[in-house]
Amino acid sequence: MTKRYKYIFGPVPSRRFGRSLGVDLLPFKTCSLDCVFCQLGRTKEKTIQRKEYAPTDKVIEELARWLASGVETDVITLSGSGEPTLHSRFGEILEYIRSNSQSPAVLLTNGTMLYLPEVRQSASLAHVVKVSLSAWDQASYEWVNRPHDDLVFEKLVEGESKFREEFKGKLYLEVFLIKGVNALPDEVRKIAALVEKIRPDRVQLNTAVRPPAEGFVIPLSNEELEEQAALFEPPAEIIAEFGGKQAHNIRANEDAILSMLQRRPCTAEEISEVFDMHLNEVSKYLGKLLRKNLIRTERRESLIYYCGTTSQA
Ligand code: SF4
Structure with missing residues (x-):
């Protein structure tokens, strides 16, 4: 782990x-x-x-x-x-x-x-x-x-x-x-x-x-x-x-995505690009984090950003 x-x-x-x-x-x-x-x-x-x-x-x-x-x-x-x-x-x-x-x-x-x-x-x-x-x-x-x-x-x-x-x-x-x-x-x-x-x-x-x-x-x-x-x-x-x-050897997981979103709001596409993951896979992680109330969404223009609900101290 x-x-x-x-x-x-x-x-x-x-x-x-x-x-x-x-x-x-x-x-x-x-x-x-x-x-x-x-x-x-x-x-x-x-x-x-x-x-x-x-x-x-x-x-x-x-x-x-x-x-x-x-x-x-x-x-x-x-x-x-x-x-x-x-x-x-x-x-x-x-x-x-x-x-x-x-x-x-x-x-x-x-x-x-x-x-x-x-x-x-x-x-x-x-x-x-x-x-x-x-x-x-x-x-x-x-x-x-x-x-x-x-x-x-x-x-x-x-x-x-x-x-x-x-x-x-x-x-x-x-x-x-x-x-x-x-x-x-x-x-x-x-x-x-x-x-x-x-x-x-x-x-x-x-x-x-x-x-x-x-x-x-x-x-x-x-x-x-x-x-x-x-x-x-x-x-x-x-x-x-x-x-x-693209980052080919970044092993994305829930923790890594959450840690990023706690510091910086990102779109699903940005997460997908930086972790070299398919958008569907990113959506799965985002869905899990949303259900746990660890992240929330914010709309700006036509884009949806994901942000951590708690800050990283
Ligand atoms: S408040 Fe501080 S951290 Fe935020 S944009 Fe200004 S200088 Fe940067």
Whole structure:
């Protein structure tokens, strides 16, 4: 029987990286922000306190066990239930991935802690870092990202800019656009001007394709995103729907699917693709989990997403 993992999950479908093995270092929804579009729901613990939320040696032990199992993944990503840079030893975990795996180490961060030199130094150990910028001043930051009281917008931009100067790997910057909130051309132009100063390798536009924290969050259409992408210089990319390679040796089971859905809502097709399972087989697992009330469905546009009814702490 497969031994369950507490800190690692997936591989999950990633619209940027294909198959991504997730490493989750924080208790559920522990974050410095409370973004209105967050697919994990509202932040439970809004904090900027850095500490060893998950025991580093246990996380490394799990990674070692997973790597020994021979399952394939395209990348290993620090992401999951909150902001990974709040973990005081996340750099050691990146270092372990670098030294022990062929898969690139990816860090998904909201960028809020990059104003600290020690966080920039640890983040530099990743091969790819994705930061975010979806506001243009303090007022829009408060509206879109609902930051911790001690965070100011200038520090976010300053931290991301400094990190760009120091970081030799690939820096991606995500701009999350929401209708009626931060997607008017004038607003997007202001964000684009800041992005130009930060100089990431790639700018990626995203919108609420998964169920967001707040009901008023309305996604942009693909055409609208394309119009906004042209306001960036060079033009931003729109993150395409999941198109990663199939994972041939992932042994999916109820636990693995549940663990994924507790952290990230997915459609049946996405589950089918990442686990290389026939849709009928996926439906069987989903049916079982629904009957046990371990997952529920949410509709967005014409798609049905499955989400865990309990979070993974
Ligand atoms: S989207 Fe990311 S940064 Fe924003 S609240 Fe959710 S976990 Fe935190």
